[in-house]
Structure formats: C-alpha cells, structure tokens
Amino acid sequence: MAKSWNEITDNSITNIDTFYKYVNQVHDELGQTQNEIKIIESQTQAISEMIKNINTYNNYKTIYSGYQNSINKDAYFRIHESKIILFEAAKEALGKKPSPLLPSSISEEKRETCHPKFQTSKFGIKTY
Helix, strand or coil, X not given: CHHHHHHHHHCCXXXXXXXXXXXXXXXXXXXXXXXXXXXXXXXXXXXXXXXXXXXHHHHHXXXXXXXXXXXXXXXXXXXXXXXXXXXXXHHHHHHCCCCCCCHHHCCXXXXXXXXXXXXXXHHHHHCC
C-alpha cells in the first residue's frame, strides 16, 4: 500500500483520469519492451541456426571434398551418406540471403536498455 501511495504522489496523480493515463502509459511501455524482446529472441534463434550450419559445414567439409574427388562416388556416398547430406543442407542454408534478423539490425543502445526497461515496466505494473 505504501509503495502505491508513493508512486501516486511521485507522479502527481490527483484524480482517476490521471491514474488511468499513467497505468496505460506503463502498460504501453511494457508491451513495446516485450515486442523488442521477441525481436531479439528471434534474432538469437537465427544466429544460433547459422552457427549450427557453420559448424556442420566445417565438420564435414573434408568428407564432402573426398566425395567430390572420389572415383567411385556411389560407394563413397553410401559410406558417408548422412554426413554428405548434412553438409549439403548446411551449404544450402548458408548460401541463402542473410536474414534481416541478424544482429546488425540491433542497435547497441537497444541491447543495453531492453532488459532494464522490461524490469522497470514489469515492476511498475506489479506495484499497482
């Protein structure tokens, strides 16, 4: 109760309309911050996928080169079939256009401020 009263007096809330405006403002800030977090999470997922493909590509590159240079490609393919298929899938995924969700679209300021803003908004709503 004391926290609520302090918040009301600190923000000069004198009537119910001002109170509703303040609650809506905090709610809007929370929604915006949650959207920013979702964007960052999807960017992180895209980066994780790219890292996985790069590792697969690097791990099976020599096997694929051996397959390309082999005399009996069919026999070599049967021996290393799963690795060759994984390599080709990773190569295809890396050959696509870069995702717009990669970190170049995240400003340094957003990275530093998104989490604290979310905590502030989250706690601002919980205190009412």
